[in-house]
Amino acid sequence: MIYITGDIHGSEDIHKFSVSCFQEQKQLTRSDYVIICGDFGLVWERNSPHDRYWLSWLDEKPWTTLWIDGNHENFDLLKEYPYEEWKGGRVQKITDNIIHLCRGSVFDIDGTSIFAFGGAESHDKQYRKLGRSMWEEELPSEEEMETGRRNLEAAGWKVDIVVTHSLPLHIQNQLFRHLDYGKNALNDYFDEIDQRLDFRLWFSGHYHKSIEFDKKHYLIYDNIVRLNENGFERIYPLSEYSRDI
Ligand SMILES: [Fe+2]
Numbered sequence: 001m002i003y004i005t006g007d008i009h010g011s012e013d014i015h016k017f018s019v020s021c022f023q024e025q026k027q028l029t030r031s032d033y034v035i036i037c038g039d040f041g042l043v044w045e046r047n048s049p050h051d052r053y054w055l056s057w058l059d060e061k062p063w064t065t066l067w068i069d070g071n072h073e074n075f076d077l078l079k080e081y082p083y084e085e086w087k088g089g090r091v092q093k094i095t096d097n098i099i100h101l102c103r104g105s106v107f108d109i110d111g112t113s114i115f116a117f118g119g120a121e122s123h124d125k126q127y128r129k130l131g132r133s134m135w136e137e138e139l140p141s142e143e144e145m146e147t148g149r150r151n152l153e154a155a156g157w158k159v160d161i162v163v164t165h166s167l168p169l170h171i172q173n174q175l176f177r178h179l180d181y182g183k184n185a186l187n188d189y190f191d192e193i194d195q196r197l198d199f200r201l202w203f204s205g206h207y208h209k210s211i212e213f214d215k216k217h218y219l220i221y222d223n224i225v226r227l228n229e230n231g232f233e234r235i236y237p238l239s240e241y242s243r244d245i
Contacts, residue, residue, distance in 0.1 A: 037205030038070025038165030104148030
C-alpha cells in the first residue's frame with residue numbers, strides 16, 4: 001500500500017503517525033510506503049539529539065517512509081548523504097527505512113509510477129537567515145528541472161502519481177492570490193509539467209491546507225490518504241477536504 005501525507009516539520013506535525021491517529025499502521029510492513037510531501041525537517045541540525053530521537057522513532061515504524069524536500073530542510077546537511085539508485089529513481093537513504101526522493105526522479109513502486117519533485121520558495125524570508133534557516137537550494141537548479149523532463153520523457157510523459165511540495169502557478173494563483181506566494185521558476189515549471197504530463201493524481205504539501213482543487217490536484221497537510229485503484233481514500237481525516245481556503 002502507498003499512503004501520502006503533508007508536511008511534518010521535524011516533530012511539530014509528526015503526531016499524525018502516532019498509533020492513535022494512524023491506526024492501521026499495526027498491519028503495515030516495510031513493503032508499505034508513507035510519502036511525506038515536503039518539509040520533512042528531521043535533517044535539520046548536525047548531531048542534534050532531537051533529530052536523532054525522532055528519526056529513530058520514525059525508523060522504527062513498521063512501514064518505509066519516503067519524503068520529498070520542501071523549503072524547510074537543511075540542504076547543506078542533506079547533500080552529505082550519499083546518493084543511490086532505488087526503484088528507478090535517485091534517492092538518499094537517511095536511515096534504512098527513511099528515504100529522501102530526489103527531485104525529478106520517476107519511481108516504480110510496486111507497479112505505481114511516481115514523479116517526485118521537491119522544493120518551494122519560502123514566503124517568510126524576512127524571518128529567516130540564509131544558511132541557518134533558509135537555503136538557496138529550496139528552489140531547484142535548471143539541471144534538476146531538466147533531469148525531471150528527461151525522466152518524464154523516458155516514461156512517455158505518463159505516470160500515475162505526482163508528489164511535489166509547491167503547486168503549479170495557475171493553481172497557486174487561483175487559491176492563494178491574496179497571500180504572499182510569489183511567482184518563481186518552480187511554479188512555472190510545474191505549469192509546464194501539468195500541461196504536458198498524463199497523470200492520475202497530483203499531491204502538494206507546503207500550503208498547510210487540505211484542499212481538493214479538482215479531481216486530480218490535491219493539497220494535503222494533516223490528512224493521511226491511501227492510494228487505491230480508483231484514486232485514494234482518507235485514512236486519518238483531521239480536516240475535511242474542501243474547495244475553499
Ligand atoms: Fe510547511
